Amino acid sequence: QVQLVESGGGLVQTGESLRLSCAASARTFSSYTMGWFRQAPGKEREFVAAISKSGLSTYYADSVKGRFTISRDNAKNTVALQMNSLKPEDTAVYYCAAGLSPIWSPRPQSYDYWGQGTQVTVSS
DSSP: OOOEEEEOOEEEETTOOEEEEEEEOOTTGGGSEEEEEEEOTTSOOEEEEEEOSSSSOEEEOTTTTTTEEEEEETTTTEEEEEEOSOOGGGOEEEEEEEEOOSSOOSOGGGOOEEOOOEEEEEEO
């Protein structure tokens, strides 16, 4: 069982930055592909970014490419999402997810464990 706890959400203005963090309880954190997803009210959960087990490969949704950066620290069991140039359409609850699949995926169904989410609100 893996427990994931997100932090760092908040209220910012358009163009500002936020850094989300996710702490994992897994003893073998490096065995998991890690992802960030988000869900806005009335919308389905959508992929934001993912990072491979080693941290050498990263993947992004087109909507955040060039603005968001995902990173991980396997020694500290953490994954982060640096969000720059935030827009009102980035407003959502952001979730950290961990997956055992050997191949990364943007599908929420491919991830085995989820955090409780952290709210990000970007005002215009």
